[in-house]
Amino acid sequence: AQSVTQLDSQVPVFEEAPVELRCNYSSSVSVYLFWYVQYPNQGLQLLLKYLSGSTLVESINGFEAEFNKSQTSFHLRKPSVHISDTAEYFCAVTRSGGYNKLIFGAGTRLAVHP
């Protein structure tokens, strides 16, 4: 079975500072990995995904994540955050090929301060 651990429940950061949200997974088979974002009082939205190919994936709003198979990690980074990035971020994993479920981590609340 797959599982996901998000190592930080809350990450406070000042505007324009870099940030890293950490995600580790466990699985005995190949996986697909995702980051979802939840803005206050909204549903989740897909931020980026790793299915195959390049281990570095990027979102349209400046976030990137790197799949590291040896360390079973998929950390999310942004070099310079904005107030509008304040949200909760969820890492998720599913088994590659023909599996129906997505397993979510507990979430990391990113608070960007001016």
Place this chain on the structure above:
Amino acid sequence: NAGVTQTPKFRVLKTGQSMTLLCAQDMNHEYMYWYRQDPGMGLRLIHYSVGEGTTAKGEVPDGYNVSRLKKQNFLLGLESAAPSQTSVYFCASSYDGPYEQYFGPGTRLTVT
């Protein structure tokens, strides 16, 4: 497109009452999911469906039932509500598997 909509947005129930949450999607997606979100626990899968007329249990199915009579709708039922079912419920849909799910705005349910 409305995407994924959920009805109602808020509800307060007394212990033992029943209710149905409605999820509707207009994207012709095959897969639909019901999750509950509790503080510090992320999202946990309650039930899901891989197509019209199908349902399957997720991680936390006890106390809930579902039906998918029409492709665009996925209903979540609570037959006898308990305080432990106080949560925010999210519905999601996807085209061909769990890979890119589109979420509704959520239903906040309180059971007293």
